[in-house]
Amino acid sequence: VLLCGRGRVRRFVGGPLADAVAEAEYVQAGLRRLAHPGAEARLPLVEAAGARLQELLLAGAVPHLGAGPVVIVPPGALHRVPWALLPALRDRVLSVSPSAGSWLRARETEPPRDGRTVLVRGPGLATGGAEVPELADRYGTATVLEGDDAQVPRVLSELDGAGLAHLAAHGTFRADSPLFSALRMSDGPLIVHDFERLARSPYRIILSSCDTARLASVGADELLGLVTALLPLGTAGVVASSAPVNDAAVIPLMLALHKGLTAGLSLAESLRDARTTLPPDTVHQATGWAFAAFGAA
Template identity: 90%
Template structure:
């Protein structure tokens, strides 16, 4: 089409996309190297920023064919873009330099090029104000991070591999998102979105047409997304730098197991007792498939009458342990355990794994995120907020009883549980408990929501808080579900809260039985009242539940995130 229209610039870019697609499907030939080099030359003649990308691709194909001289020539051309130009072109140059160093057998050269390239991307993503854009930008650094990890695995120790695993993991959580400005138009759009979404949900329940309402809701979502995407970020800088020594000092008698994925296989980096050890697990693809089977089983067990599935789910938990912990399961010690999974494994119900069931267990998107949560100080006033949303099967039955445990608790329910009032009370609270219907939006994770009296409370609303609650309990279905975007980033309710001052979250990664949630929440708050951490209280609450399948599945579905 572009060739017929004589739109040469577009035609050449389209040819690059076609070549990238063929390479992704496994194609590699001398003709493909020549075609890619020709595209690179033409792009360079236009001054197009994609020219280094095409030269890098030609070098990659030549390396795959074993043509080292041709590869060096094309990679050298791509590497010239390192000093200046757009961030993507500069990163492409450093990726080319890393490949040149690897071909020359220089591990130090590979790591230096990867570090310099990721520094460029760090500076770029920090100019973006929206957490969604920051997360998606990290995809450009995936190759550099993988090259550094491979070099560390081949020639470095487990500690070096841990550093590079952390270098490009959950970077969105390393600094709080830029606060949305006091934009009256944005606030108006958010209010209108809540009203339309609430009306659409009421119409669905009543069997009335919703097409026009859904169309307006999508329009408002686009408007909100556009306004938040145009927020400028802070000054360049990569946020906190991860320090393995500080992590090992803070762990005490706990163990932290970070799961790194290299060339499709899981590697367990077990931190504790002043050192980092590496164990090999199974294939990531097998673990992801097993986790999906477990999730399907938990959904079935949320309903009475599915007791026969319990043995199947427990067997899947044993297989997951073999794939994800391997021999590391025998070296977890007797203290608390922190699991740091990659984005692809965020839906694993870790409490189901046999070696973790009776432990004090928490989950964190990164070791650095756990450290920051561990060092977060609670607010001085100790305010407790309990929220009860509409439409729950039990009516949020645990809320009145939990309120009795805290003499000064502020309870928001019925018409008081409207988003503006809820946000006012949540800001800076010591403990928040929200019993509400949760909805996860895989297509747009920052529109994942909790249902309040006046409509959905979405992630964009939480990002407007000056400080989110120090501890927050989300007594809802699917509140721990996250969308994996970028290189290894996660977007959703939990990850929106952690950089805003929340040290610990309890949330569910699966649909749960509303009635079975009530005794779990009451036991959880009993533990908190006795001075336990969220992870300790959740461990004891699971043990206190009845032994039937519904209650066991409910306990496994909830996890403690962070370090409070």
């Protein structure tokens, strides 16, 4: 574990990588179960697994984290760790990056001048993307795409150069071909490759549905997926989930997240604060842990 900060780089020894990967898979299975009512008895087991993950991944670095924001740059094998579940990180301003280089690029990315907001509501969501109408009222001048307007060509046109995009749409992850992972629009899939057609992808993107942060390891430590495709294209920050989530529990989390953004907070700050507003039940807590902020916006 390399801890970089205050002009120093310190090295700590964590646990075996294989143990950490196995524990992360166990936690992912637990979060999938907690996304449905009736799994309250599993919550202590998932929290205990989070504590074990912390010992394996952070070990002696925990007392030296300081009080400021934390940026996690994990190796490819650990891309599915729900970092907000780790006790030492639960109340922190926390962001994740596929590499130190992508985080630095995100920090240097300037927001577009017009700062347009685009809200997209795809088909088939259990709640119908119920947060979108409320967000439309909050932002006032936002472009809202739903029904027949939420077709791939129109969505791409509106996303190009936007300041903030919120996409309430089912995600499909292709482990065999990550760049063909997709978000479901009214006329079919919006695949990762489609974003490469944009002159500039949105400065901030919020993906409010399941599995949108899943990545696949390629080669020694390269990661492929929607998040890693967006960061080099002009996106400085993404909020997405690494596990299936409860559609109804997502709504209060997203509304609180946007409240932070309109108050001038970053994605990571807004997500940290949004988690504290959720009801204390198991489904809402698991939903909050499943989401992460990627990049530096």
